[in-house]
Amino acid sequence: MSNLFTNALFGMSSLSSFSSKPKVSESTIWATTQKSVAGHSAITPTSKITSTAISTSISTSTSTSISASSNVFHSTDSSLAPTDPVSSSSSSVVDSASLPASMVLTDTPEISLKDVEMRYRTGTNEVLALHQVSLDIAKGEFVSLLGPSGCGKTTLLRLMADLLEPTSGELTVAGNSAREARLARKYGIVFQSPVLYDWRKVKHNVALPLEMMNVPRKEREEKVMELLELVGLGKFADKYPWQLSGGMQQRAAIARALAMEPEILLMDEPFSALDEFSRERLNEELLSIWNKVQNTIVFVTHSIPESVFLSDRVFVLSPHPGRLSAVVDIPLPRPRTAEMRNSPEFFELIANIRNSFEGV
Numbered sequence: 001m002s003n004l005f006t007n008a009l010f011g012m013s014s015l016s017s018f019s020s021k022p023k024v025s026e027s028t029i030w031a032t033t034q035k036s037v038a039g040h041s042a043i044t045p046t047s048k049i050t051s052t053a054i055s056t057s058i059s060t061s062t063s064t065s066i067s068a069s070s071n072v073f074h075s076t077d078s079s080l081a082p083t084d085p086v087s088s089s090s091s092s093v094v095d096s097a098s099l100p101a102s103m104v105l106t107d108t109p110e111i112s113l114k115d116v117e118m119r120y121r122t123g124t125n126e127v128l129a130l131h132q133v134s135l136d137i138a139k140g141e142f143v144s145l146l147g148p149s150g151c152g153k154t155t156l157l158r159l160m161a162d163l164l165e166p167t168s169g170e171l172t173v174a175g176n177s178a179r180e181a182r183l184a185r186k187y188g189i190v191f192q193s194p195v196l197y198d199w200r201k202v203k204h205n206v207a208l209p210l211e212m213m214n215v216p217r218k219e220r221e222e223k224v225m226e227l228l229e230l231v232g233l234g235k236f237a238d239k240y241p242w243q244l245s246g247g248m249q250q251r252a253a254i255a256r257a258l259a260m261e262p263e264i265l266l267m268d269e270p271f272s273a274l275d276e277f278s279r280e281r282l283n284e285e286l287l288s289i290w291n292k293v294q295n296t297i298v299f300v301t302h303s304i305p306e307s308v309f310l311s312d313r314v315f316v317l318s319p320h321p322g323r324l325s326a327v328v329d330i331p332l333p334r335p336r337t338a339e340m341r342n343s344p345e346f347f348e349l350i351a352n353i354r355n356s357f358e359g360v
């Protein structure tokens, strides 16, 4: 893979070495259900966790009123205590017999992690970046990885993208290895910085992955215009990146990431450099894009409101060591509207998540 191609697909300058990883067993830590036809039903984790159910009802500006329940699942695994991060082990067991039928895993998860651990070694130093992370993400789900700086969000995303390999544990994508998923071009990646080439017009930046794949010119041009329309940049195809605002540049990066029609879109704090107004607008636009593209999105953020607004579920990561400390269902109806940001349910979810951090 050439550097140019690597940059185009991943927005990064280097990849780690690749090697096969073991396939995951049929057992899983979290039991999930797929999205309902009507919308995005709760995908509920279970295992060695406790849950707090809070009934809420949501009224939107269009007078839609629904009943929803919001669940925060806290890990109770004592091995996650920050005081003894390394020595203890955690292995969770699914007691599926105790689950409601709707919560039993029926399909292979799109992304599955089981006891994933990641240590960085620099010289004699070792950093435990992620400790015993287990989670499942369903196909078509929108999830956020939320946490403060240094809790391992980027590491987790890079593991999913096969840009890093876990020190231990199992990570599979649709039942296969992350490497196979990468080679099958299942991933699109968007980073905090849009990584556009200043000397290329917007349309040529978006076309880059298609050029590298030798997609015929006419087909390529049609696809690029389609993508630019999708992200609201149809009129800016012939501009250069430096002629666009930060938000527009990031939309171009999203269009480029979608060029290969990835099943999984991995986004690492894509809007965190933007002002609050642009960010909220981009959040709404991203949901509208997702609604059309219907892929799986893993979205990294340190903003609680952003994670609530966007997600079906929020994976809360806590630091020292980086670990999954809670999984929060977001039962707000879809399509999500700007007015929902002012609803009591929205604030309640924010409070639930804020209370679920550990050691911050």
Ligand code: ADP
Pocket: 120, 121, 122, 127, 128, 129, 147, 148, 149, 150, 151, 152, 153, 154, 155, 156, 322
């Ligand atoms: P986040 O994205 O949540 O800010 P990161 O995944 O970037 O967190 O980092 C998690 C931890 O791993 C931090 O303590 C960070 O310093 C460390 N870390 C990340 N990348 C490396 C690396 N390449 N070498 C050594 N330590 C790293």
Ligand code: MG
Pocket: 153, 154, 155
């Ligand atoms: Mg990061």
